[in-house]
Amino acid sequence: MADRAVIGVFEDVDDAASATQSMLDNGISGEDFDILSSSPFPHGSFGEAERHHNLYVFPLIGAACGFITGVLITAGTQISWPLVTGGKPILSIPPMLVIMYEGTMLGAIIFTVLGVLFESRIPSAGPRVYDPRVTAGYIGVIVSGAEEMVRRAAQIMTDSGAEDVKFDEEGKTINLLEDPEDQ
Amino acid sequence: MACQAENNIPINEESAFRENRAIEWIRIERYWTDSEDFAESSPQYLPMTCQHCGNAPCEPVCPVYATYHTPDGLNAQIYNRCIGTRYCGNNCPWNVRYFNYHDPKFEDTFTNHLNPDVTVRSRGIMEKCSMCVQRIRRGVREARYDGRELQDGDIMPACAQTCPTNAIIFGDLNNPDSQVSQMVASDRNYELFGELGTAPGLTYLAKVDVDAEEHSEEEEHAAVPQSPVIWMTVNG
Amino acid sequence: MAEHAHAGHVAPEITARQTIEDATRRVVSTGAKFATLDIALGVLGAIGLIALVLNLIIEGTGNREAWGYTAIVAGYLMSSVLSAPILAVLLRLTRSDWRRPLSRIAEIQAAAGIVVYILYLPLFFAIPEAEGRFTVWVEWPWGAPGFFSAVVLGLLVFGGYALLYISAIPDFAIVRDRSHDNLPRFERYSRLARGWYGNLRQWSVHRAGLGVLGGAYLILYIWTVSLFFWDFGLSLVPSWRSSVFPGFAAMSSLQTGLALIIVTMYALQRWGGLQDYLTWDYFWSISKLLLTTSLLWFYLWFSEFMIYWYGRKPDEINVLELVMFDVYGLPMLLTFLLNFALPLFILMWNRVRKTIGGPTLVACLVLVGTFIDRLRIFGAAWGVENPFAHEMEADNIPDFLVPSVLDILIVIGSLAAAAFCVRMALRIVPLPSIWEVSGGIGLRVRRQYLNHPVTVIAKPE
């Protein structure tokens, strides 16, 4: 099935909201459209569907990995190189705690960032449709799916006052690294 | 001097003393009795060298294991590992760890007199009294070669060897018959900063009072330490 | 941990009128419902007082060990009831919106301050003089340590009552105005309200007064706790020279105060008819603070432990043996679990924090844990034979302080008396704080933003 995508660029937030509202009224579900904006909106402002994510798993995995690494480094080096210093036990637990703690936190933070990137689906080669005006404060409404629905959505967006409505080129993604003016 | 020669300690120039950077593995600290009149005050001498603590404060703070505790009970310094964080020097209550602020300088001919058993330390590392570890090793080796137990006099650090009044005595504390063991058992024995719990391997004998039977020409009580002693375990 | 975005904040809409109704009803109806409980608490409290007097007669003030448990319970109450108002002060300072139904619950705990002071009196005589031992007073000529503690503690207890009273004046006026059918009550509340009728000037004075008093209470509290734990705990143990200890005591007190508030909140919303006011999101907000204080508890404890463990001076090792490993090892372990480990592992889950039961459970654990911790600190301190010794010697480590029958009675009686005081205060002071709750209603507005309802909170400067 040939999926198509369309982006409608709105200058006014309220226009975008009314466009999504009438899309919802016309049987285009919250799953089918997505909003591009230059800053976060309170969730549900456009009636979009909630995107499920598993971000919370990442720090836990990271913490576990970091903790294990910490244990291995501390216990391992002390046991395999058993030098007595200052009469302290070969396995000195309080100092180990410090390093295990740092390891745990390091793992958790790194994995959280990885998780954010992964769950945000970036780095990505680029979306099907995009408009640089989004970062200048415009609202982009993307609808993707069956061609018939996409065309209907495009009509709704034009009616609701979209500044511009652009369709994607079949099967191509936009390369965000390239300068659009060069093309 | 014996120590300097034995352990290849560079000659301290005057500037080193002025900057408090002199390297003297064993130094004699002088304290003066309180007295208004300088003529009446008298010096008291405290030989100060690495205490070779059982629980040495300098050891655990080193990030690279450059100093650690040998099974003999020595507090060893590994020059190759040392990177010169100087934390050990800070954590030593006796200030007996010395840092090489500059490369060692020896006068022309002195280089020919260096002890081949001891490395010359480069700039940027810590050094300290090793209890003449090269002599200890030789003594142990020879004793084992001869197939006998170590006894007093087999090993003699340079300072003990040259001290004309035998104020420094070295021996094996694990051997109850050794001279040090007997001296350590005496009432006069005390540890310098013993309350820190570092279990120094070096202990001092308090000087005995004039009024007591011992005849001594020096006056006043106070703890003038006499003999550092070392205990050591000999393996095999 | 971050929270899941959830669909709006669903606090029941409370009107100002309803708040007034609810809060006055409690004061007006004499609360026969819990009369048995009140009587029981009163009797227990009386028994405790009698035990205290008996102890004074039998043991006198010379025998320090006999007063160990009194010190324990005094320290415990100081950490719980007197620290609770701090939350109200802090949240007012930061202008937090969610303080409104909680602040009175926090302040009302200070009603038990008098119990702390009564317990303090025999300690005042039993504490050995400062001269010759290690104290904050170094070489102060006289009065230390007992006298100064007596003064600051008195100020603190007084400050607690003053805070409660001043914050309640507008509410007293509300009750007064609704008591025209009952003359004695009208007169009583007229006296309490001191001619309050709520003009702008009165409000601005009230606001400034609460701010200054709150700030003073906060500083005084930290200072008193530091001083008390220092003079009556730490400094009795030779060699225990942990400079972080007053900070640790203050932090663990804040934690206990929070726990006490949470437990009270639970009781009030379960049996006290405040379920509309104390919804889960208040438990959620306060449980974050409880989690933070639990982490800080560990942090401050660990900074003490680490230094002693690493330093390895013999006298420090002996102190560690006494207060953390050997003699009071079990209390230490329990405290560690109850005040840090369990709270951390329970409260780190946002899903648990968002319930009512979870935070309450942790709060109960913390309350118990802190008592055990006070047992550890003051038990160790008051069991020491010779506080004038310069160093803790290995053969001088005291044994575990075993309570006598009187001690147990004192502990139970004091706790009951404290609860009794709070119960009595509840009969007089309206709860929740009417002026704060109704004042917040206008500042919290639900609005439609695009397709989505949001809560807008106004922040008047």
Added chain:
Amino acid sequence: MQERVIMSDQEINNELLRSVFEHPLRFWVGAGVLGIFAAMWLISLSWLIYWGVGVTGLNRPVYWGFLITNFVFWVGISHAGTMISSILRLTQAEWRRPVVRAAEVMTVFSLGTAALFPLIHTGRPWRAVYWVFPYDFMRDVFPNVRSPLIWDPSAIFTYLTGSALFVYTALIPDLAVIRDRSTGLRRTIYGALALGWTGNTRQWKLQGIAGVLISALILPVFVSVHSIVSWDFAVSIVPIWHATVFAPYFVVGAVHSGVSAVLTLMAGMRWFFKWEKFIRPEHFDAVGRLLIVIATVWLYFFFLDFVFAIAAEETRELAVMERRVFEWPYWFLLVEIIILGYLIPVGMWLKRSVRRNIKLMFWSSLLVNVAMWSERYWLIVPGIERKYELKFSWSFYNPQLVELGLVVGSFGIVVFLLLMFSKLFPPIVLWEEKEGQRFAANVKIGQAVVPAIVKEE
């Protein structure tokens, strides 16, 4: 109090990206001046490495001096950024928005600078590879994990990585803005850095959660870092250093100096980039109020440390204390620490009109950092000058020119790096500003209009 200027997203972009797209003369002058300082640092550093630690004023037993003091100082400064941005994010304080990125970036640069100091301060820096990662596992040459000097790198490494990732995560949307507004090579570079960010719902949602989550994770790290730095001193048995209060005391002191530095930085940015619309007096007001509390807590710990040192009445501690309180220059430093670090600034900040006066806030926050630098020196050096009662080896410390050059130069380096950062990336978070505009609302109560914000959930 309605100071907020309503701006469109486009205007915010134009204003805040000025630092990236424009090169006014003041930028070159600033870069030049700071470059001189940085060069001075490099020269001093080369001098030190070439001639060895002998060129410093260190001796026996004063083995640590200016460089370690400076290390502690910069680690302290680095604590502000994360403290400000994490705590304010977690408490959803609205006034965080213009402050966070600059503060976090300062964290990264000052922490990096700080981390250099212990390394160049060693006797043989070229062998310090044993000490910090990567360990020489191949030859079984392990570090001694019992040493606080191993905890240090592990904590700093964690903190540095965490803060850098923190900055980067929040930077991605802004990189996309620059990408869309530039052409050619610059577009390719920023495009690659922006990782194909488009700003859809999912990405924004995760961006929001990431901010809170990383804040919550990095806060405990932040506390641990300076605690561990303090343990470098506290676990030793040097009389004044061996104090249990050191960990929280250092942390609070770090926050005190760091938040003051953020204040200085805010005033500097406002002046240098002319961002009066974004960095407003209300922000200074809020930071000032926060600082009063922090400074008071710091004073409490200062008091605890001080009193416990004399209360023990041990001759050893008293000997150091005597030097710290009565002997030059330490008595002067003590007076200076109290006056410049607490009395003057806090006295000023108590007044609302001062808190809203940017010039006064700039200078008072500088005073705090002068005092905090001396405080570290006052804490660290006298303790080893008068170590234990064997007076024979008591010593003194005369800092030399090289050390001074490194200390002064380090200030130049950090500010220079900050300036370079602002050249490449916007130092104020664009999307946070835009979001702040959107969340602002007014509530009408009677006749009064009260500023309000949408509750973040």
